[in-house]
Amino acid sequence: MITFVWGLVFVLIAPVIGGLIAGIDRKVTAHMQGRVGPSILQPFWDVGKLFEKENAVVNETQIFYAFCYTLFMAFTGALFFAGGDLLLVIFALTLSQIFLVLGAYSANSPYSYVGAERELLQIMAYEPMVILTAVGMYMATKSFNVSDIAASPFPVVLFIPGLFLGFLYVLTIKLRKSPFDISTSHHAHQEIVKGVTTEFSGPSLGWIEITHWYETVLLMGFVWLFFAFSPILALVAVIVVYLFEILIDNTNARVKWQLAVKSSWAIAVVMGIANLAALYFLNGGIS
Amino acid sequence: MTFMAKSPWIIHYDASSCNGCDIEVLACLTPMYDVERFGIINTGNPKHADIFVVTGSINEQNREIVKNLYDQMPRPNVVVAVGICATSGGVFRECYNVAGGIDKVIPVDVYVMGCACRPESIIDGIVTALGILEEKRTKMVLDADAKEEHRHAGLRPEHISKTEGAQ
Numbered sequence: 276m277i278t279f280v281w282g283l284v285f286v287l288i289a290p291v292i293g294g295l296i297a298g299i300d301r302k303v304t305a306h307m308q309g310r311v312g313p314s315i316l317q318p319f320w321d322v323g324k325l326f327e328k329e330n331a332v333v334n335e336t337q338i339f340y341a342f343c344y345t346l347f348m349a350f351t352g353a354l355f356f357a358g359g360d361l362l363l364v365i366f367a368l369t370l371s372q373i374f375l376v377l378g379a380y381s382a383n384s385p386y387s388y389v390g391a392e393r394e395l396l397q398i399m400a401y402e403p404m405v406i407l408t409a410v411g412m413y414m415a416t417k418s419f420n421v422s423d424i425a426a427s428p429f430p431v432v433l434f435i436p437g438l439f440l441g442f443l444y445v446l447t448i449k450l451r452k453s454p455f456d457i458s459t460s461h462h463a464h465q466e467i468v469k470g471v472t473t474e475f476s477g478p479s480l481g482w483i484e485i486t487h488w489y490e491t492v493l494l495m496g497f498v499w500l501f502f503a504f505s506p507i508l509a510l511v512a513v514i515v516v517y518l519f520e521i522l523i524d525n526t527n528a529r530v531k532w533q534l535a536v537k538s539s540w541a542i543a544v545v546m547g548i549a550n551l552a553a554l555y556f557l558n559g560g561i562s
Numbered sequence: 563m564t565f566m567a568k569s570p571w572i573i574h575y576d577a578s579s580c581n582g583c584d585i586e587v588l589a590c591l592t593p594m595y596d597v598e599r600f601g602i603i604n605t606g607n608p609k610h611a612d613i614f615v616v617t618g619s620i621n622e623q624n625r626e627i628v629k630n631l632y633d634q635m636p637r638p639n640v641v642v643a644v645g646i647c648a649t650s651g652g653v654f655r656e657c658y659n660v661a662g663g664i665d666k667v668i669p670v671d672v673y674v675m676g677c678a679c680r681p682e683s684i685i686d687g688i689v690t691a692l693g694i695l696e697e698k699r700t701k702m703v704l705d706a707d708a709k710e711e712h713r714h715a716g717l718r719p720e721h722i723s724k725t726e727g728a729q
Contacts, residue, residue, distance in 0.1 A: 301598075310596040317601050323565030324612070327699060331609070331636040469607045476609035476636045 277422070282353035285492070289352055293488025294318045296495075300521055307525045318484070325481035333382040333474050340378030341479040345486045347371035352493040358422025361409040368405075368493070372398055375471055375483070382474035390470030393458035396532045400455075400539035401445035407547035408442050411435040412500065414554045425503040432501040437550030439501050443516065444542045448535065449494055451487075452524035455535050566612070566638070566699045567692040569601045573611035575631055578660065579618025579652075582678030583645035587615060589681045597685060608634040613691055614668075615684075619647040619654055620661040632668040638698035640671040640691045644684055649673040 298315035305312025314320075332338055351367040354360075372394070379391035413419050415434035416427045424431060432439050448455040459470035467473070472483055495513045502509035576584040590597045591604060605611050608631045620628065632641065643664040646652040651662040664670050671694045674687035 305596070305598060309593040311599045312596070313598050313601050317569070320565045320568040320601060321571075324569040327564055327566055328612075329636040329638070329702070469605070469610065472610075473607055474609065480610065 277357045277359055279357055282357035285352045285356040286349050289349075289492040290485050290488045293485075293491045294322070296491055296517065297488060300517075303518070303521050304525055307521070318488075322481045322484050325484065326478050328477035330477050330479070332476075332479060333384075337378050337381050337475070338479055340374050340381060341475060341482050343374040344371055344378065345482045345489070347374060348486045348489045348493070352489050352496070355421055355493055355496055358420060358425070361412060361419045361421055361424070362406075364421070365402075365405055365409055369398060369402065371486075375486075379471040379474065384474050386468040386473040387471065389467045390458050390473060393467075393532055394471050396536055397448050397455070397458055400536045401448045404441050404445040404539060404543040404547060407543055407551065408435075408438050408497070411438040411547070411551055411554065414551065414558070421500065424500055428504060430502060430504050430508075434554060435501075435550055437546040437553075441542045441546035441550075442497065442501075443519070444546075445539055446494060446498075446516070447520060447523060448539065450491065450520055452520055454523075454527040454530040456524075456529060457532050457535060460529075564696065564699060567696050570613050570688065570692055570695065571603045571605045571611050572613045572615050572688070573605055573608050573631065573635070574615045574617075575628065577616055577618035577624045577628060577648065577664070578621045578654070579645065579647045580678075583617035583648070583676075583684075586678050586681050587617060587644060587684060590684055595681050595685065597688075600685075600689075602688065608632075609636065611635055612639055612695060613688060614639060614641045615644055615688070616641065616648050616664045617644045619651045619663060620666050621659045622661070625661065625667055628664065628667050638695055638702050640695045640698065641668055642672045642674060642687050642691050643670045644674045644687065645679050646675060646677045649675065652677060 295315065297318040298313075301317060302312045302315055330338075347367055348371040351364055351371055354367060355364045376391045376394050376398075379387045379394065409419065412424050412431060412435065415431050416424045418424060447453075451459060451461060453460075457470075459472050472480060475483055495517065498513050498516050499509045502512045574584075574587055589595065590602075608614075612635075614632060614635060616628065632639075641664065643649050647654060647663075649663045649665075649670075651660050654660045655662060661667075672687045672691045674683055676683055679687075
């Protein structure tokens with residue numbers, strides 16, 4: 276069952292929440308490093324500034340790709356929060372990411388190219404785990420619909436703890452945090468300048484930032500879904516998970532892409548398949 | 563009040579110098595000075611940057627690079643020449659390969675003195691640059707508006723100066 280109101284609420288409210296999360300992220304990171312850090316509203320000022328800048332683009336299609344990236348991310352999130360099909364959500368999420376990759380490929384710059392290639396590798400790394408998560412949620416609740424999974428009376432996470440841990444692992448890739456911020460990074464001075472976002476500037480970079488806020492809220496929605504039987508517990512879980520990601524970000528160096536792909540797949544196989552197998556045998560097969 | 567002054571992103575380039583000012587620029591990022599509390603980020607990418615911080619003087623090898631970095635920055639942008647070498651060539655000004663300060667190649671908005679600069683004076687220079695950035699932004703908006711008005715009046719850009727001259 277799809278409720279359009281929640282989808283609309285997501286499209287309107289998610290950038291505000293995502294921006295605040297980004298601001299808190301920067302503040303907590305600064306405190307972890309013994310600094311004062313910027314205001315919590317800093318991400319909004321950054322994006323506001325980007326929209327005040329000259330719209331200098333490498334080519335016209337680049338704007339189109341950046342716009343599609345935002346559009347499909349908003350669509351993905353709206354579908355998720357409206358209670359749509361989890362598989363379609365994952366498909367739309369990938370489509371959105373592909374538009375960012377196309378945008379990076381459209382500019383004739385080596386840094387942008389390497390960033391785009393690394394972004395594709397990242398998609399390859401996290402995708403199996405995310406799909407297995409959806410399968411696990413189906414096996415636990417007998418439905419792919421987010422609305423049904425969220426309405427389940429029992430804690431989904433108790434059935435799929437392995438998938439939850441595996442999802443946390445790939446969440447680091449999705450949130451672009453160390454050790455897996457290989458295609459682009461929030462921190463300065465990466466070896467490939469800014470990776471996929473190198474050739475974007477001004478308003479189009481602003482759209483990419485806003486898309487990242489959408490994405491953060493969507494991913495936190497996934498975490499929520501594991502604990503959806505109790506909203507308070509779910510909120511606590513989301514906060515703990517995000518703080519944990521910040522801690523990992525600040526205590527790890529960036530790894531090579533080989534390790535990112537291999538370890539993500541290893542985690543997907545060990546945590547994901549083992550968890551699904553256990554669930555299968557305990558249930559006595561998929562009914 | 564716009565957002566421009568609240569979120570200055572920097573690209574830092576070290577032209578030919580002794581690296582002293584370069585190290586002082588990086589010292590601004592440490593917890594001791596923590597420029598990120600003003601929203602300042604060292605981006606390392608000219609296309610994301612608003613402020614171009616240059617240390618050291620111009621020589622024949624970096625002339626093109628400095629110009630290229632400046633041209634790649636989206637407008638409005640400002641240039642801060644940090645250290646005495648960047649402002650005039652400093653002790654290296656009479657070297658056979660040194661052309662002089664950064665203003666030999668690109669327009670400089672703020673000159674920060676010192677050899678090497680104190681981090682405090684670098685931060686002061688960047689805060690001064692924010693005011694200029696704000697001015698440039700206002701000018702950019704006014705110019706765009708004027709251009710738009712002329713377009714609505716059915717005048718092409720090449721006619722603007724002529725008609726104004728006739729009036």
